[in-house]
Amino acid sequence: MKADVPDKSGGTAQVHNVRFYTIKPRGIVCLAYSKVLKCLALSREDGSIELWNMHFAPFLERVIQLTPESQVESLAWASKRLFSVDLTGKLIEWDLTTLQPRREQSPTGNALWCLDVNSAETELAVGSEEGHINIMSIEQDEINYKLLFSKQDGRVLCCKFDKPGKRLVTGTMGAVRIWSVAKGHTLHTMTLSDRNVIVYSLQVLSDNTIIAGDSAGYVTVWNGANATQLESCKVLDRNVFALAVNEEEDRLVCSGMKPPLIRVLSKTQIKREDSVCERWIKFLQREVHSHYVKALLVIGDRIVSGGQDGLLCISSSTKTSAYVAKYAPYLQGKAASLAPSGNLLLLRYPQSLDLWRLGVPRPGERQQLGLGSTEQLQLDHTPEKLLQLNVAAHKFIQAAAISPDGNWICYSTAQELRLSRVQHEPLGLQRLTTDLPAELEPASFIGFFKTQQQPQQQQQQLWLIHGSSRQLRCFSLDEQQVNFLYSQDLSPEIKTPISLVEVSPCGKYLVVAATNHLIAVWQLRGKKAKHLLNLPRYKAGTTALAMHENSSRLVVAYADGRIVDYDLQERRFVCETAEHFVPNAHLHSIRGLMLDAQNPNIVMVYDEVHLYVLESYQPEEHTLHAPQTKAKRLSKSASDARETAKLKSYRLKVRFNRQHLLQVCRLGAKELVTIGVQTKNLLAPLPPPYQRKKFGVA
Known part of the structure; x- marks a missing residue:
């Protein structure tokens, strides 16, 4: 006193x-940001989905309360529509006014691990436990089945559309695959150094560059046009759980488990004799979390991160300003x-x-x-x-x-x-x-x-x-x-x-x-x-x-x-x-x-x-x-x-x-x-x- x-x-x-x-930490599983609403959606291990207003100073505006059995593994925005997938096998579109499911489907009948929406916001892709990949049409304010890809071996942990939306990149154990969205067949398969290495996170840039983070601590870059590896950099000792790219696509943010650092890589031109090439060079790092980081986003010059400790953290991605704001899981x-x-x-x-x-x-x-x-x-x-x-x-x-x-x-x-x-x-x-x-x-x-x-x-x-x-x-x-x-x-x-x-x-x-x-x-x-x-x-x-x-x-x-x-x-x-x-x-x-x-x-x-x-x-x-x-x-x-x-x-x-x-x-x-x-x-x-x-x- x-x-x-x-x-x-x-x-x-x-x-x-x-x-x-003594409130218990509720770990953050995934993040998704809507540019239209300026709303940050995040899911926690207890099954809840939080909606944070990001117009000015961030504050918790709405909460969708679920049970721990319905833990949301991935979130995605399509304009003002919010979608989620969970381990019960449900794809849900949420009503942001009633905070209740607006539409609900079970595309494959088994656990769903990942979700992504194409840039035109007309289709979404979901990846499942058994290796199934579904393409769903979300046009005309509906959710309709469109295509089922050929089954692959192992669970699909991450998926990303390319910018035109004609290709889908997926990550699984030991490989990264490029799919044709129109036909549902594999176009390229890029294998990793070890079959036991798991691809946890993916990013696809507008120039068709594919970036993957894996369980061995490597960030690997491929040319998506011909499926050739451009570079590979070991950024962590183990488990790169999350990758994020800024809007200009010249900053790559990565983090994971060991150590739980947030490392920022900068795209830099390197001249060697008469040739010029671009490489991702270590730019700066932030020691924000003490436990592993599961999700990352870049909003402007701010890095939004969350993980096992349950703290929602916002830090700077520039060297001119260094700040960290932490929000407890209240x-x-x-x-x-x-x-x-x-x-x-x-x-x-x-x-x-x-x-x-x-x-x-x-x-x-x-x-x-x-x-x-x-x-x-x-x-x-x-x-x-x-x-x-x-x-x-x-x-x-x-x-x-x-x-x-x-x-x-x-x-x-x-x-x-x-x-x-x-x-x-x-x-x-x-x-x-x-x-x-x-x-x-x-x-x-x-x-x-x-x-x-x-x-x-x-x-x-x-x-x-x-x-x-x-x-x-x-x-x-x-x-x-x-x-x-x-x-x-x-x-x-x-x-x-x-x-x-x-x-x-x-x-x-x-x-x-x-x-x-x-x-x-x-x-x-x-x-x-x-x-x-x-x-x-x-x-x-x-x-x-x-x-x-x-x-x-x-x-x-x-x-x-x-x-x-x-x-x-x-x-x-x-x-x-x-x-x-x-x-x-x-x-x-x-x-x-x-x-x-x-x-x-x-x-x-x-x-x-x-x-x-x-x-x-x-x-x-x-x-x-x-x-x-x-x-x-x-x-x-x-x-x-x-x-x-x-x-x-x-x-x-x-x-x-x-x-x-x-x-x-x-x-x-x-x-x-x-x-x-x-x-x-x-x-x-x-x-x-x-x-x-x-x-x-x-």
Whole structure:
């Protein structure tokens, strides 16, 4: 626990640094990037498919949750259509709005290992366990069988179309083959030095050059026109799992297992006497991962990589700039929920929930701290794990929450929702199973809040949002009874998947952000709940929401680093910042916002590596920005004085460094909880990393 100084008055705040959130690494299997949508799709070993928005700073936008048995081995984009193949033998086209399969086929009936789409985006090829290669037509928004190639020996681990789409190159054990797409016959077979060498990755350039990475650690280059070998270079000791080429095709990126380095090769012209030839020469290398790398992509001058450690890493492919941004394999949505009255913390994992009691510092005198300084406090009571709830291995906990008084716990999987009453003495849970309303169905978002019914009397309420139907349902909670209060249909405004949900501390406003950059606000008045307004749409996606406790002001953070403060009653912007206001905003998007009820001018902003304290102020000269101009259209009755009011801006006061910061919650007026994972704890369940000898190091 530390004492920080986040506010202008110089007062301190106690911060619980929670380091016992032990999420397991979920390895990255494959990557695919859509230039049209600027969306990065990746699959993990637990069967999930994540969609990352790459327009500005990368952030996790949508997740398709599957079972580990359905692990996706390859992904491919065809314009705005996403395809996947898995070891169950299914070729699936995904609906990006419902996050459900749109079309599903089993081309060969056995496991599928690879997938590729031609440059015209009219055909796709899939390779199977038994050596079958299928060509499927994806024209006219359909998937139709077109051709089955001649069976080859061994599984097809990788396949690539050439640029015209008339040839298909496949890799298997001991050989690389070139096929005629029209006839389905082999045109050339290029054998490797050893029949036991496995070809893991392929790239086909526009000049018909074929590049292969194999299990012996070699990168081999062939002339695809006559199937002659041009060069072979040993880049790793073993297993080149991934190859990637930039858009100009003058940089080749490779990585794999031993060692797990990312090595960049540059196409260079070499003059020998009167002849000139092109060769791939070692350009630079990045030590980004400590465990093997399974997938690589090059997007502009950025190298995107992922592997066994589960970290999505973005690094530079140029010598002029050297940066590495790492994104931990966190779950989408809130992973922590607090009960301030009981000092309780509920942590969400994929198949379990942990209930902890936070530590209590020793009472005593503390020294006066300066701005931005911290002091380590001794604990009178250490954190204690109270309960653990587990679900079946094939289920996934998509939402969970604990009530502010610590008396209720509610969690939901895709199949069921469970509501339990917490018994404190003796400690236990009593699940409610009888006389439950029929509207208590599985939900994507869960929350608790209290409403003032009569003077000195508060009612505990539970609200649920169902992601598929986009229905908000509210329930009242008594000692042993749950009553359905009302339902609100959000679908007239929200047409795409919901990304963020925020309920004001007073329970009067509901704010919902969707993946199409829409932010809608509802006014909650029991059964008379109504849609209030939609904020002006912005070019960047919404990454964080927060509402002031004692006012109707909403603070929004966007993926490009911009932060705005919007007054819902006056329907105007009162404070905003420019793009990339906080440092490293182009690498890490803002994960969350924390507001101070005692000082409305203070905003705490955090991303994965930093916690910032911002202060709003009135600049001397300020020009109205586009969001302000659009906001005027929302309120035609606004007075001239209101329209000409100057906007405030934010300035940075304090910055604290963190490591893989997941979430920051407020436990009290002067007490915060930060949940994060240290890299060494994240990688602890994995095998020891590969150790390579370095020259001059003992």
